Amino acid sequence: MMYEFPLSERIRNLLRLEELFARMGLFAKRESAADHHVALTAIFDVLGMSGRSDLKTELLQELDRQRNMLVSLRDNPAVAADRLEQTIDAMQRTRHNLANVQGKPGQALLEHEWLMSVRARASVPGGACAFDVPSYHAWQQRPPEQRLEDMKLWCGYLRPLEAALQVMLGLLRETGQSQQVLANKGTYQMQLTGRSYQLVRVLPVDPQAIPEMSANQYLMWLRFTRQEGAAKPKPIDRDVAFTIELCNF
Incomplete structure (x- = not known):
């Protein structure tokens, strides 16, 4: 997904x-x-x-x-x-x-x-x-x-x-190059210096791992969560493999 x-x-x-x-x-x-x-x-x-x-x-x-x-x-x-x-x-x-x-x-x-x-x-x-x-x-x-x-x-x-x-x-999506990365204990950070990106695409290997993202012009931060029942999504405290694409015209 x-x-x-x-x-x-x-x-x-x-x-x-x-x-x-x-x-x-x-x-x-x-x-x-x-x-x-x-x-x-x-x-x-x-x-x-x-x-x-x-x-x-x-x-x-x-x-x-x-x-x-x-x-x-x-x-x-x-x-x-x-x-x-x-x-x-x-x-x-x-x-x-x-x-x-x-x-x-x-x-x-x-x-x-x-x-x-x-x-x-x-x-x-x-x-x-x-x-x-x-x-x-x-x-x-x-x-x-x-x-x-x-x-x-x-x-x-x-x-x-x-x-x-x-x-x-x-066209924007086609500019993204896939990278296989690992979120250590469910979190991942990436420096965004040197280029202004417009879209981040994330594909977790585990379909139950749900990414949440925050970013500014310098840093992108991802956290993976899991949602069960009526409770709010909870952070995943284990390594999560995923594919990331950074897209920019």
């Missing part, structure tokens, strides 16, 4: 968005009204997180930077030319689609009056009941194929953002 720990606010937000998109995609393709409600709440959460005016600009700038870096590798004989060109082309298409989005990501959803009325009630615990939003209750009773068409349309407005996100996080 892989654990990922972001070391910057930007990567933290991208990972949260990735989680929301995964939830949206999983439940939007199902047929029940309850599943579609979960998908809609994920859409609303994506809109809330992507509403920052600089997110789209940041992604476009980072896509440009990464593309320029990849282009500079064209004359490197150690790089597979076909795969490099495929990556550059895919990145260019992703950037083009995101740049063509008018306004903020999901702007069409933000201008959808009915969806925004559902969003307002859904933010209240239990607030999307039939007596709160009768029109939403009526929509939930529609045939699955009709709701599926709506979900496909609404999710589609966010696909350019999702694609850009997948490209960026995919």
